[in-house]
Amino acid sequence: MNFCSDCGNAVIKKIPEGDNRERHVCVTCEVIHYQNPKVIAGVLPIYGDQILLCKRSIEPRHGFWTLPAGFLENGESSLDGALRECVEEANAHVVNPELYALFDIPQINQVYVFYRAHLAEPVFGPSSESSEVALFSEADIPWSELAFPVVELALDHFLKDRQTGDFLVKHEQIQRPWRSRRNP
Numbered sequence: 001m002n003f004c005s006d007c008g009n010a011v012i013k014k015i016p017e018g019d020n021r022e023r024h025v026c027v028t029c030e031v032i033h034y035q036n037p038k039v040i041a042g043v044l045p046i047y048g049d050q051i052l053l054c055k056r057s058i059e060p061r062h063g064f065w066t067l068p069a070g071f072l073e074n075g076e077s078s079l080d081g082a083l084r085e086c087v088e089e090a091n092a093h094v095v096n097p098e099l100y101a102l103f104d105i106p107q108i109n110q111v112y113v114f115y116r117a118h119l120a121e122p123v124f125g126p127s128s129e130s131s132e133v134a135l136f137s138e139a140d141i142p143w144s145e146l147a148f149p150v151v152e153l154a155l156d157h158f159l160k161d162r163q164t165g166d167f168l169v170k171h172e173q174i175q176r177p178w179r180s181r182r183n184p
């Protein structure tokens with residue numbers, strides 16, 4: 001950040017009085033511009049024994065497969081954001097969503113929230129963000145072509161939990177560099 005979004009003048013980095021870390025502070029109007037992690041909400045859409053994945057047609061990770069997920073909008077709950085992303089990216093409406101995973105990635109200031117949910121019908125399709133949308137059985141999941149570590153982690157947990165039917169909510173911190181569990 002170089003300029004104040006309130007008055008347009010220059011900002012500097014300094015520790016405001018009573019604070020304990022550097023912030024962008026406007027030299028003119030003295031507004032402190034706090035920067036905080038972003039929340040990304042997504043869905044793990046299930047149909048029968050298959051999982052819905054989207055092939056990204058945008059950067060980052062163009063051409064790689066992902067679960068529908070995206071940045072929360074202001075005024076939106078994490079669940080509403082997850083369901084919206086599922087419609088926007090996969091043209092899929094899901095039912096019975098349940099909180100499934102919270103993944104922290106402090107190195108890049110992101111928090112992911114995933115919901116398990118079900119497709120009532122196998123209705124979905126490509127979008128401006130996904131060149132392909134498809135259902136995958138466990139044996140067909142493209143582990144080496146997944147877009148992000150959180151996608152692999154969510155799928156890995158889900159497939160293990162499915163063997164017991166016990167889908168406890170997961171909470172993990174993603175380590176970077178990422179060491180894949182499926183593609184060592």
Ligand SMILES: [Zn+2]
Nearest residue numbers: 004007026029
């Ligand atoms: Zn200012």
